[in-house]
Amino acid sequence: MAVSAADLEHAIKGIDFPASKDELVEQANNNNADDTIVAVIKDLPKQRFKSPIEVSKAFGKEKRQ
Template structure:
């Protein structure tokens, strides 16, 4: 399984965002993850994402990938 930021797979992040309506702000992502019982580790990953409007899950995963790359440097 591919690992990302904090050792979490992108699939784990998307699982905790299941049911979110787009467009969404970062605060919306955090609230949905909390509603889906995400652990603190997943919340920290989402909280590390930029404060932008996300048009779809692909936008979230792009930001996640960029945060993952920055974390590896």
């Protein structure tokens, strides 16, 4: 499954920022996100995110590598 930014955004819907990577993973699991999406979150380079935009930027950088 190819993960899109929209998939990622949907997976973390409802989380309060700032948030840690572990909190993002927990929220994705609470939202019944696919294991592939959870794995993408775990692979994000940063440990703490100030906003959903920051998550999207980190996802974009990771996807380009």
